[in-house]
Amino acid sequence: MKILAIESSCDETAAAVVEDGRKVLSNVIASQVSEHIIYGGVVPEIASRMHAQAISGVTAKAMEDAGVSYAELDAIAVTYAPGLIGALLVGVNFAKGLSYATGLPLVPVHHLRSHIAANYITHPDFEPPFLCLVVSGGHSHIVAVRDYTDFEIIGRTRDDAAGECMDKAARAMGLPYPGGVNLDRVSAEGNPALYKLPHPHVDGSEYDFSFSGLKTAVVNIIHNAAQKGEQVSVPDLGASCIETVADCLVSNTMKAAENFGFSKIALAGGVSANSRLRARMSKECEKRGWELYMPELKLCGDNAAMVGAQGFYELKSGNIAGLELNAFATMPIDEQN
Numbered sequence: 002m003k004i005l006a007i008e009s010s011c012d013e014t015a016a017a018v019v020e021d022g023r024k025v026l027s028n029v030i031a032s033q034v035s036e037h038i039i040y041g042g043v044v045p046e047i048a049s050r051m052h053a054q055a056i057s058g059v060t061a062k063a064m065e066d067a068g069v070s071y072a073e074l075d076a077i078a079v080t081y082a083p084g085l086i087g088a089l090l091v092g093v094n095f096a097k098g099l100s101y102a103t104g105l106p107l108v109p110v111h112h113l114r115s116h117i118a119a120n121y122i123t124h125p126d127f128e129p130p131f132l133c134l135v136v137s138g139g140h141s142h143i144v145a146v147r148d149y150t151d152f153e154i155i156g157r158t159r160d161d162a163a164g165e166c167m168d169k170a171a172r173a174m175g176l177p178y179p180g181g182v183n184l185d186r187v188s189a190e191g192n193p194a195l196y197k198l199p200h201p202h203v204d205g206s207e208y209d210f211s212f213s214g215l216k217t218a219v220v221n222i223i224h225n226a227a228q229k230g231e232q233v234s235v236p237d238l239g240a241s242c243i244e245t246v247a248d249c250l251v252s253n254t255m256k257a258a259e260n261f262g263f264s265k266i267a268l269a270g271g272v273s274a275n276s277r278l279r280a281r282m283s284k285e286c287e288k289r290g291w292e293l294y295m296p297e298l299k300l301c302g303d304n305a306a307m308v309g310a311q312g313f314y315e316l317k318s319g320n321i322a323g324l325e326l327n328a329f330a331t332m333p334i335d336e337q338n
């Protein structure tokens with residue numbers, strides 16, 4: 002079964018053709034980073050306009066790279082939530098137009114579900130049930146993936162997402178957008194023990210996260226140093242920040258896995274590209290003899306191949322939308338069924 006997938010939830014316009022949820026026939030991504038870099042972050046209106054400009058060319062290229070015609074496709078899958086609403090609407094409307102013109106079924110895909118599905122591409126034999134740490138620019142969740150379309154949120158952030166925290170810390174350190182990626186790069190040789198940062202404690206749930214205090218602590222260290230005319234060591238402060246985020250993410254995930262009886266763990270989302278997080282997760286899982294699955298680096302960030310992978314399982318479970326499909330800026334991962 003071949004699915005054309007469209008993704009436009011943030012600042013990448015992407016299209017891909019995926020066979021049976023696992024085999025990527027094409028994967029085209031037009032990144033808008035160079036457009037947003039001067040603003041230090043994604044400007045939603047610019048993102049929407051860039052998607053509108055790029056989407057038909059990106060889709061044509063994905064079809065050409067895959068070497069398939071519309072007659073050979075079985076469905077059109079599209080990210081419809083969560084994300085920047087103006088950005089999502091471009092992809093959703095384009096996919097609706099394709100569905101209308103071709104008569105192919107339209108499959109709505111939740112963005113975080115698709116991040117999880119990136120693992121099905123990287124690991125062809127990987128199947129639910131498993132526990133997944135989903136960490137992106139907007140979300141930090143510990144999710145029990147009971148089946149391909151059956152999810153339960155076990156832990157979540159109470160404030161900032163892990164990616165958002167690292168992006169803001171990176172920005173305060175003077176690093177360019179996209180912050181998390183650059184923070185990872187400059188921190189490679191840093192000493193994570195040099196700066197003592199708070200390990201946020203969240204009352205009420207042992208699996209929830211809170212990253213806004215950590216972000217503020219990093220900003221305060223930078224401001225205090227500036228007031229004294231001193232410079233912070235960006236590699237060391239960056240390494241300390243990442244280490245603290247990784248500590249929180251890894252320890253809550255391990256606790257959740259132990260208490261809910263999972264020994265199969267996965268990582269997903271843009272932050273799953275972080276080298277320290279990958280290394281820490283690998284070490285902790287290895288210590289316990291657990292299996293760890295991580296998407297290959299090129300599938301960690303936003304792409305449409307992962308949408309095609311999840312779209313396959315959504316289609317199999319009968320999740321087909323009508324042409325009245327809308328986009329949503331927010332939507333819990335366990336709401337769609």
Ligand code: KG4
Pocket residue numbers: 011116136137138139140163164165167168179180181182185270271272273274275276301302303
């Ligand atoms: O999943 P994603 O591409 O978009 C969203 O759905 O939000 O995630 C983007 C987030 C950004 O916060 C970005 O800085 C972060 O993932 N990120 C990283 C790394 N690569 C991307 N954070 C830390 N280390 C990285 N290597």
Ligand code: ZN
Pocket residue numbers: 112116137138270271302303
């Ligand atoms: Zn994403």
